[in-house]
Amino acid sequence: xxxxxxxxxxxxxxxxxxxxxxxxxxxxxxxxxxxxxxxxxxxxxxxxxxxxxxxxxxxxxxxxxxxxxxxxxxxxxxxxxxxxxxxxxxxxxxxxxxxxxxxxxxxxxxxxxxxxxxxxxxxxxxxxxxxxxxxxxxxxxxxxxxxxxxxxxxxxxxxxxxxxxxxxxxxxxxxxxxxxxxxxxxxxxxxxxxxxxxxxxxxxxxxxxxxxxxxxxxxxxxxxxxx
Ligand SMILES: Nc1ncnc2c1ncn2[C@@H]1O[C@H](COP(=O)(O)OP(=O)(O)OP(=O)(O)O)[C@@H](O)[C@H]1O
Ligand SMILES: [Mg+2]
Numbered sequence: 731x732x733x734x735x736x737x738x739x740x741x742x743x744x745x746x747x748x749x750x751x752x753x754x755x756x757x758x759x760x761x762x763x764x765x766x767x768x769x770x771x772x773x774x775x776x777x778x779x780x781x782x783x784x785x786x787x788x789x790x791x792x793x794x795x796x797x798x799x800x801x802x803x804x805x806x807x808x809x810x811x812x813x814x815x816x817x818x819x820x821x822x823x824x825x826x827x828x829x830x831x832x833x834x835x836x837x838x839x840x841x842x843x844x845x846x847x848x849x850x851x852x853x854x855x856x857x858x859x860x861x862x863x864x865x866x867x868x869x870x871x872x873x874x875x876x877x878x879x880x881x882x883x884x885x886x887x888x889x890x891x892x893x894x895x896x897x898x899x900x901x902x903x904x905x906x907x908x909x910x911x912x913x914x915x916x917x918x919x920x921x922x923x924x925x926x927x928x929x930x931x932x933x934x935x936x937x938x939x940x941x942x943x944x945x946x947x948x949x950x951x952x953x954x955x956x957x
Contacts (some may be wrong), residue, residue: 734761734797735894735926736785741794743780743949754780756949757794762942764893767920767927769937772946778930779824781946782896785928786821787811799893816844820887822897824930826879828871828886834858834878835867838885845890857885860915862908876903884912891923898930913939 743755755777762768770778783789785796787803796803801814815821820841828837835854842850858867861881871879880903887895900916901909913936919925929936937943945952 733763735764735799736928737761737795737797738781738785739795739797741781741784741791741796743777743784743789744792754949755784755791758946758949758951760942760944760951762926762928764926765920765924766942767917767929767940768942768944769940770928770930770944770946771932771937776946777949778946779898782821782898782928782930786819786896787815788821816841818893820890820892820895820897820925822880822883822887822895822900824898824902826871826883828879828882830871833868833870834863834874834882837871837882838889841886841890853889854885857889858882861885861888861912877905877908880904881908881912884915888915888919891919892925894926894928895919896928899932900929901931901933901936909933 738758738760741755741758742753744751744753758781770781772778780789784791790804798814799818803811803814806814832840835858838854838858839850842853855867858864861884863878863881866874866878874882884900895916901912904912916927917939920927927940929940931937
């Protein structure tokens with residue numbers, strides 16, 4: 731494989747609970763080249779969201795290393811890690827994480843504004859239109875349906891054309907047709923901008939469209955080969 735954009739090296743995550751130490755992830759190891767797409771699949775509770783959060787530098791591993799675009803994420807301080815994240819990553823959370831005091835347009839403009847772009851409004855409007863929310867620009871998250879909130883979260887992640895897009899069940903709240911449209915957008919971003927995709931999904935069809943399928947069972951990677 732050529733230069734990896736993501737490299738996960740022996741990542742283990744343990745937490746303390748009332749009964750002792752719980753191992754959520756056990757020595758996970760894989761690497762992705764730029765432009766690759768990977769699906770993380772596995773049963774509920776197997777550790778998929780935890781792994782995605784660690785790759786994003788939002789959660790810390792107990793042991794192991796994550797390299798993102800050449801940066802050893804957990805060797806960096808909090809601020810430097812946040813800067814790498816802002817420069818390289820789009821993240822779509824399972825719970826969307828929209829800012830409630832900003833409307834749809836403002837939520838999508840935010841990452842562009844953080845990059846100091848002066849065309850934020852036009853780009854954010856266009857991206858919301860592409861996810862089918864051109865008529866919902868000034869709606870606040872609390873009046874949007876679950877699927878509409880998910881599409882705002884996707885638009886916010888897509889709009890900066892990140893080097894890496896991490897998405898946790900990105901079509902989980904969408905009807906079939908809208909889900910298809912959103913997936914098309916994601917693979918378009920992959921083709922046109924070279925964005926590396928890492929998707930957690932329960933949808934076999936989506937998993938099959940990815941270059942790689944990473945199967946997690948009870949915190950262990952059981953298959954990690956090219957398909
Ligand atoms: N901070 C924590 N403390 C204790 N247990 C945790 C913590 N975070 C996650 N877990 C446990 O670790 C396991 C993996 O959680 P995770 O959210 O990664 O699963 P998942 O594969 O994303 O599941 P789903 O498909 O339901 O979203 C679960 O059993 C969860 O209860
Ligand atoms: Mg999850």
